[in-house]
Each structure stands twice: as structure tokens, then as C-alpha cells.
Amino acid sequence: MKTMKKILLGVVIVAVGITIVGRVVAQGELERKLETYLQVLDIVKNDYVEKNLDDEKLVYGSIRGLLSALDDPYTRFVEPKAFEEMKIRMSGTYSGIGIYIGIKKDQLTVISPIESTPAYEAKLRAGDMIVTIDGKSTKDMALEEAVSLIRGPQGTKVKLGILRIGWKDPRDFEIVRAKIKIQSLKAETLDSNIAYVKLNTFENLDSAREFEKALRKMKDSAGLIVDVRGNGGGLLQNAIDIGSMFVERGMIVQTIDREGRREQIESTGRVLWRKPTVVLINEASASASEILAGALRDNQVATLVGTKTFGKASVQNVRRLNDGSALLVTIAKYLTPNGEDINKKGIAPDIEVLIPTGEAEAELTEEKEDLQLQKAIEILRSMIRESVGG
Structure with a gap:
């Protein structure tokens, strides 16, 4: 028995030794690579033709280069000024043109323009490709750099080169920046006693609280339409809190970290609505919008109507750095409660309702009927009749 214990102990020591050696080798490799980087930096500082180099620009550029190697547009570096603007935006107010953007293919x-903003009034559309910003090509441009270039003081102009499906060449859109105040939602009662809530964003810290307030006001309605079309997402917690208002027992979302560990995030059980529900989605519904739509669909408390969503299924953590800058780093991927991976795929609706696109849409009048909303109302009326046995 003693011999066996010695053998087992020896195996453990060897295994630990191999692990430590492996880590040391990996660390040594990284240090050698960093030595190469510092060597390049030293050559640039001492030999480059222009003597007065901006050290901050060199360092920040190096960080962006490192992150670009991850091939993840949502892991990004945010300079101090842009980080302050980001925090202001979370309060619901900033200066810019009012647009959600992302990286697709x-x-x-453009994920979506925000209603009643300069971008919306300029008739930018979901799916528009931004090829230049003030004449600067967006090829290989980091998402945060694009956001920083598009934003600016109220009253100033920004020129976007836009390429739209059906166009042969890009067209310039010159847009005057304005103070953007994003309302979390708009709520109203439609005909036939149907409650309608248009969720504009999950970014505001009070989005869930505002949604709860609206739901309580319309509690006597026979059915509910939740519209997340054009909603580019925001805070994960808002999606969890709102989803919990519909799901009594069950999962809202599940995440998978770098070690493959799954975390199942359950409903808080604070159910406020048990009546028939339809969720409107489209290709501009992203991130937290997709979490909410997936949660309500998989828990069988809502029917999805519209078109396939954007397909952003990753969770970012914000890490503040020593100089006031920040790193947004992807720490997990998420799946719907049923385990569906929607990253770069999107969520398909239960009932697809296509709307005209491209040149066909341009021929329609401004007062054109909202075909998807009308279909949602039709489906909801049928669900209400079934729920009361009519």
C-alpha cells in the first residue's frame, strides 16, 4: 500500500511539474514576443524620420492592434474621453446623430437609427453600410473609433458615406449632430384593448423600471405587443429583469465562459403579465433584444413576429484602466434557454412578415402601413379569443 501511495504521489508530482513547466514555457514565449515589441518600439522612437511622436497615440494604437488580432469587434479599447461619453450615454443623453452601429460581415x-433623431430624419436604414466617415475609410476601423468619429458637439456636421443594397456606388449623407435623449420606451393602447410597448433601448439604467411602470398602467388590457424592432440592445440585466416579468419559473438566458462553464440565469419570478403576448423583431433587434425575445419564445409565453434578428450573442465586461480609459472585453457567449446559439445567425420569428426593401420600399409613401404591426395585432386578437374560449 505504501508503495502504491508513493507511486500515486510521484504521478501527482510529475503532473504538477508538467503543468508548471508548461506555464513557464508559455510565459517565456510571451516575454520573448514582448521583447520583440519593445525592440520595435525602441527603433521607432529613435530612428523614425519624424522625431516628435505622440507616445499615447503609439501605445493606444498598439493596444488596438493587439485586440484586432482577436477578430472580435466587440472586444475593444475605449480612450478616456470616449469612456466618459459612454457613461453619459448610459444615462440616456449624449450629442451625436442617434444611431446604433455594429460590425456585420x-x-x-447601421443596426438601426433611433426614432426622431438626425439619423432617422436623414433616412438612414438598418443594414446600411458605412464606408466612410468624413472621408475616412472605415475598412478595418475599430467600432469604438467609428462611434467616436460619428459623435461630436451639438450643431456640428458629420458626413457618412453610405452603401445600401441596390446601390452601385456609395452616397454621402451630411448630418447635423444634435443632443440625443433616448426614451427607454413608448407605451400606448391600440384598438381592441391591446397594450403596445415600443422598447427603444436597453442601455438606460432605468429601462426595466420604466417597462414595469408601463406594464402596470396597462394591466387591464387583453393582450400585449412588445416591439423591439430597431433596438440595438444594451444592458444584460435589463433583459433579465424584463424577461422575469413574463417568466415565473424558468431560464432567461445561459452563458458559456472561456472554460466552457455554463451559467443558467433564472427568472427572478416577479411575474407581472400572464396574458397573450406578441414580440415584434427584425434584423435591427440585437443583443439584449435577442435575449428577451429568445427567453419569451423558449418559455412559451410569447409569439415572435417579423424577420430574423441581428445575431449578436456575446457578453462584454467593462474594465476601467489606470489612465481613465477602458477595455470592453467579451467574457462569455450566450445561448437561448433551449440552448440555441444565435451568434451571427439571429433568432428566426415564429411568423415571418417581410417588408419591402431597397428600391421597392422607396416607392412606398411615408404613411405606408406597418405590415408587421398589423400582423402582430391580427395574431394577438386570435390568441386573445382562444384564451377566453371564444
């Missing part, structure tokens, strides 16, 4: 793309 390696191209800077």
Missing part, C-alpha cells in the same frame, strides 16, 4: 453597418 467585416463591414461597419
Whole structure:
């Protein structure tokens, strides 16, 4: 028995030794690579033709280069000024043109313009590709750099080069920046006693609280339409809190970290609505919008109507750095409660309702009927009749 214990102990020591050696080798490799980087930096500082180099620009550029190697547009570096603007935006107010953007198929793309903002009034559309910003090409441009270039003081102009499906060449849109105040939602009662809530954003810290307030006001309605079309997402917690208002027992979302560990985030059980529900989605519904839509669909408390969503299924953590800058780093991927991976795929609706696109849409009048909303109302009326046995 003693011999066996010695053998087992020896195996453990060897295994630990191999692990430590492996880590040391990996650390040594990294240090050698960093030595190469410092060597390049030293050559640039001492030999480059222009003597007065901006050290901050060199360092920040190096960080962006490092992050670009991850091939993840949502892991990004945010300079101090841009980070302050980001925190202001979370309060619901900032200066810019009012637009959600993302990276789709390696191209800077409009997720959606925000209603009643300069971008909306300029008739930018979901799916528009932004090829230039003030004449600067967006090829290989980091998402945060694009956001910083598009934002600016109220009253100033920004020129976006836009390429739209059906166009042969890009067209310039010159847009005057304005103070953007994003309302979390708009709520109203439609005909036939149907409650309608248009969720504009999950970014505001009070989005869930505002949604709860609206739901309580319309509690006597027979059915509910939750519209997340054009909603580019925001805070994960808002999606969890709102989803919990519909799901009594069950999962809202599940995440998978770098070690493959799954965390199942359950409903808080604070159910406020048990009546028939339809969720409107489209290709501009992203991130937290997709979490909410997936949670309500998989828990069988809502029917999804519209078109397939954007397909952003990753969770970012904000890490503040010593100089006031920040790193947004992807720490997990998420799946719907049923385990569906929607990253770069999106969530398909239960009932698809296509709307005209491209040149066909341009021929329609401004007062054109909202076909998706009308279909949602039709479906909801049928669900209400079934729920009361009619």
C-alpha cells in the first residue's frame, strides 16, 4: 500500500511539474514576443524620420492592434474621453446623430437609427453600410473609433458615406449632430384593448423600471405587443429583469465562459403579465433584444413576429484602466434557454412578415402601413379569443 501511495504521489508530482513547466514555457514565449515589441518600439522612437511622436497615440494604437488580432469587434479599447461619453450615454443623453452601429460581415453597418433623431430624419436604414466617415475609410476601423468619429458637439456636421443594397456606388449623407435623449420606451393602447410597448433601448439604467411602470398602467388590457424592432440592445440585466416579468419559473438566458462553464440565469419570478403576448423583431433587434425575445419564445409565453434578428450573442465586461480609459472585453457567449446559439445567425420569428426593401420600399409613401404591426395585432386578437374560449 505504501508503495502504491508513493507511486500515486510521484504521478501527482510529475503532473504538477508538467503543468508548471508548461506555464513557464508559455510565459517565456510571451516575454520573448514582448521583447520583440519593445525592440520595435525602441527603433521607432529613435530612428523614425519624424522625431516628435505622440507616445499615447503609439501605445493606444498598439493596444488596438493587439485586440484586432482577436477578430472580435466587440472586444475593444475605449480612450478616456470616449469612456466618459459612454457613461453619459448610459444615462440616456449624449450629442451625436442617434444611431446604433455594429460590425456585420467585416463591414461597419447601421443596426438601426433611433426614432426622431438626425439619423432617422436623414433616412438612414438598418443594414446600411458605412464606408466612410468624413472621408475616412472605415475598412478595418475599430467600432469604438467609428462611434467616436460619428459623435461630436451639438450643431456640428458629420458626413457618412453610405452603401445600401441596390446601390452601385456609395452616397454621402451630411448630418447635423444634435443632443440625443433616448426614451427607454413608448407605451400606448391600440384598438381592441391591446397594450403596445415600443422598447427603444436597453442601455438606460432605468429601462426595466420604466417597462414595469408601463406594464402596470396597462394591466387591464387583453393582450400585449412588445416591439423591439430597431433596438440595438444594451444592458444584460435589463433583459433579465424584463424577461422575469413574463417568466415565473424558468431560464432567461445561459452563458458559456472561456472554460466552457455554463451559467443558467433564472427568472427572478416577479411575474407581472400572464396574458397573450406578441414580440415584434427584425434584423435591427440585437443583443439584449435577442435575449428577451429568445427567453419569451423558449418559455412559451410569447409569439415572435417579423424577420430574423441581428445575431449578436456575446457578453462584454467593462474594465476601467489606470489612465481613465477602458477595455470592453467579451467574457462569455450566450445561448437561448433551449440552448440555441444565435451568434451571427439571429433568432428566426415564429411568423415571418417581410417588408419591402431597397428600391421597392422607396416607392412606398411615408404613411405606408406597418405590415408587421398589423400582423402582430391580427395574431394577438386570435390568441386573445382562444384564451377566453371564444
